[in-house]
Amino acid sequence: MAYAAERLPGEEKKGLGGRLSRFLSKGPLHVLLIGLALFWLTPSFGLLITSFRTAADNSESGWWTVFTEPRQLTLEPYKKILANDGLITAIFNTIKITLPASVLVVLIAALAAYAFSWMEFKGREWFFLFVVTLIVVPLQMALIPVARIFGIVNIFGTVTAAIVFHIAFGLPFAIFLLRNFFIGLPHELLEAARIDGASEWQIFARIVLPLGMPAIASLLIFQFLWTWNDLLVGLVFAGENPPITVFIQQQLRQFGANLEVIAPGAFLSMILPLIVFFAFQRYFVQGLLAGSVK
Amino acid sequence: MAATAAEVRTNVGTKTKVKVKPPPGGARKWVAVAFLIPALVLLGAIVIYPTVDTIVQSFQNDDRTATVGLQNYETVVKRDSTLAAIKNNAIWVLTAPAIITGLGLIFAILTERVRYSTAIKIIVFMPMAISFLATGVIWRVMYDDSTELGFINAGIRGATNMVGAGAGPYPTAEALPDAPLQKAEGGAVVTKDAFEAGDVAHLGLVGLTEADLPEEAVQAAEPQAGQGLGVVVWRDFTPGGGEPGVVDQGELGMPGATVEVLNADGQVVTSTTTGADGSAVIEDLEGGGPFKTRLAASNFDQGFTGIEWLGSALVTPAIIGAFSWMWAGFAVVVIGAGLAALPRDVLEAARVDGANEWQTFRHVTLPLLAPVLGVVFVTLIINVLKLFDIVFVMAPGSVQDEANVIALDMYKTSFTAFRYGLGSAIAVLLFLLVIPVMIMNIRRFRREG
Numbered sequence: 001m002a003y004a005a006e007r008l009p010g011e012e013k014k015g016l017g018g019r020l021s022r023f024l025s026k027g028p029l030h031v032l033l034i035g036l037a038l039f040w041l042t043p044s045f046g047l048l049i050t051s052f053r054t055a056a057d058n059s060e061s062g063w064w065t066v067f068t069e070p071r072q073l074t075l076e077p078y079k080k081i082l083a084n085d086g087l088i089t090a091i092f093n094t095i096k097i098t099l100p101a102s103v104l105v106v107l108i109a110a111l112a113a114y115a116f117s118w119m120e121f122k123g124r125e126w127f128f129l130f131v132v133t134l135i136v137v138p139l140q141m142a143l144i145p146v147a148r149i150f151g152i153v154n155i156f157g158t159v160t161a162a163i164v165f166h167i168a169f170g171l172p173f174a175i176f177l178l179r180n181f182f183i184g185l186p187h188e189l190l191e192a193a194r195i196d197g198a199s200e201w202q203i204f205a206r207i208v209l210p211l212g213m214p215a216i217a218s219l220l221i222f223q224f225l226w227t228w229n230d231l232l233v234g235l236v237f238a239g240e241n242p243p244i245t246v247f248i249q250q251q252l253r254q255f256g257a258n259l260e261v262i263a264p265g266a267f268l269s270m271i272l273p274l275i276v277f278f279a280f281q282r283y284f285v286q287g288l289l290a291g292s293v294k
Numbered sequence: 295m296a297a298t299a300a301e302v303r304t305n306v307g308t309k310t311k312v313k314v315k316p317p318p319g320g321a322r323k324w325v326a327v328a329f330l331i332p333a334l335v336l337l338g339a340i341v342i343y344p345t346v347d348t349i350v351q352s353f354q355n356d357d358r359t360a361t362v363g364l365q366n367y368e369t370v371v372k373r374d375s376t377l378a379a380i381k382n383n384a385i386w387v388l389t390a391p392a393i394i395t396g397l398g399l400i401f402a403i404l405t406e407r408v409r410y411s412t413a414i415k416i417i418v419f420m421p422m423a424i425s426f427l428a429t430g431v432i433w434r435v436m437y438d439d440s441t442e443l444g445f446i447n448a449g450i451r452g453a454t455n456m457v458g459a460g461a462g463p464y465p466t467a468e469a470l471p472d473a474p475l476q477k478a479e480g481g482a483v484v485t486k487d488a489f490e491a492g493d494v495a496h497l498g499l500v501g502l503t504e505a506d507l508p509e510e511a512v513q514a515a516e517p518q519a520g521q522g523l524g525v526v527v528w529r530d531f532t533p534g535g536g537e538p539g540v541v542d543q544g545e546l547g548m549p550g551a552t553v554e555v556l557n558a559d560g561q562v563v564t565s566t567t568t569g570a571d572g573s574a575v576i577e578d579l580e581g582g583g584p585f586k587t588r589l590a591a592s593n594f595d596q597g598f599t600g601i602e603w604l605g606s607a608l609v610t611p612a613i614i615g616a617f618s619w620m621w622a623g624f625a626v627v628v629i630g631a632g633l634a635a636l637p638r639d640v641l642e643a644a645r646v647d648g649a650n651e652w653q654t655f656r657h658v659t660l661p662l663l664a665p666v667l668g669v670v671f672v673t674l675i676i677n678v679l680k681l682f683d684i685v686f687v688m689a690p691g692s693v694q695d696e697a698n699v700i701a702l703d704m705y706k707t708s709f710t711a712f713r714y715g716l717g718s719a720i721a722v723l724l725f726l727l728v729i730p731v732m733i734m735n736i737r738r739f740r741r742e743g
Contacts, residue, residue: 026407033404037417043619044421046445047432062443063435112333119326131333134341136732138680140704140721144351144714145344168340171333200325229425231683232701236709245427253691255434266431270424277423281416284423285627 044270051077051263058259077264087265090247094228094269096159097243101166102223106216108167109174114204116175117182118190128179134172142169143236150237161237166227174219181215182208214283221280225273244269345725352718366719375695376720379703382610383727386681386699390614390621391674395667397618398625402633403655405626415630419623426620430687433616437603447600454598461597463550466506467499468594470530470538480591484556488584492519495587498530498539499548507546510570514547517573525587527551528572547572552590555579565590604689606696613688613697620684621677625670632666633659672731679727700724 438444514528689697708717
């Protein structure tokens, strides 16, 4: 009570003076939070600056010395790596893996989710539950046998191998997410379509997919980031066609000596995920929270 | 990132309460099969069959020519690398989820009180969009063990200098082996000879470049001792010439060096600091000679020379730090949303009843928030158990064994040592560790779904 009584008059103060005094009374909090934000930005910022300095500068002084000697900043490292065929190929490999893997997961999962939510067959609930339990199966459980299978069908080491593996291991979560969204769609709409004689495919393509867009978009973003940022699957299955993460990992053995490739390479690999993050940040967070705050 | 979402969602389940009955006779069975078939084929071939096959192979030898019973599992619990991995995974599970959930709770509560909370949350959340590989590279730069190149070590060095615990003026300087000087305890340098008033003690040092000397340093000069005791501390080195122990032309004095005068009992009588030409005269000598002069250890103090963050001793805590940087944002966002969804009237009621800020937090906010904290915590446990990339990337080759975790051990055993039987057993071990979480998820899902 005493607390509320103290606080209320302060909050009722209007105008610049009131606002200023309120801001100042929270001074330590602001300092703490802004310090925290700067602290969180520093590591990424450090890599960004490092990627714009020459190998010689990076082996002699810390990246923060650019504040006193801004002349250290140069585009040279980027010019060099953009002339590096291995790295360019690796970026294309990442794109070649990520795009089909993301789109196909969503498509295949949407079909299955539609069946699980709007079609009747025996053991549907148990079947769905089984698929959901697959979400936590560590992909380590499949690496060795799948490597063998890919060897037999002669795709081991290719981009296709990575795509197929990403799709399969993305499916349980994707089906789970989409089914839970589809089942909440207004069933009057679907029933009406059925009565009007629409086929299941037509209902799926013309009603469920468009209405399911929020969940599909959110899933697409997660799947994109997951596949783009993957290291392990690329390492095991796409060794001869390494995606960017694997390419950079191969340079790590001599970290200091290769920093001129590693720093700009790592930064290039971050650009697209960061763009996606900032562009869809609202969906991203909403998607993450959908379950937890209802 | 998707893994996050996957686990959050499964942990949380959905709260769709609508019971939907598909209209009878709407779908023929074969249509349902057609919709399900692509997913089922992929799940069967790439997830389910391989999982069973891995379990089978964990009881076989590496080339699958013989069944070996539990032998692979016996090897797993005996060999050093897997034991180190299990130990490290235990450290990870016991620390990282608690640290990150705690950080998330504190940050979420603090940011809730300011208008720019969204901006702070985005900044803290951003690292979640990038790969473990990029995080690893970023933090290897941060953790560099040199105080010149590593931001963290440079920061600590700056802080120690500020509190006066920094390096002495001449950390690299030393006496020539045949000079009339000897090392004393603590790194000090003391003259072998004894001096009386009127003498000049020569303290010539090497091991410095001109750049190591302060700018005010000038040509070294012998002081006029008079009634006192003279000392000269200088860089006793002339390229291609000069006589050791003698102040030659072109040799610079070492200003700012602390020289102590010791009496016959070895006790410090007095001390002084050298001038720009490296010389000083000590006038008020008590008790009479003979005296020895000593360059105090503080002149040679190395100060903070950097912590080897990614060395064998600290590598796991260092990687936990980087991981926390990456995942704190996840905890902040989820817990922040949980806070925003708390019923305001309950909090108000607590305040009206006279509860102070801490009591409200402890007895109202925290219990109401417990389910959300649980979701964050469990999600982190699963992710920490499956941890692979960040350790693989951040631990330098020489300390990867010390930083080992189960998923990394599985990868190396299977794909660099090609021990498929053993690798399968390690994979099964990992699977067994996540099964309790899986059971929890099914229960929750069935309760809510």
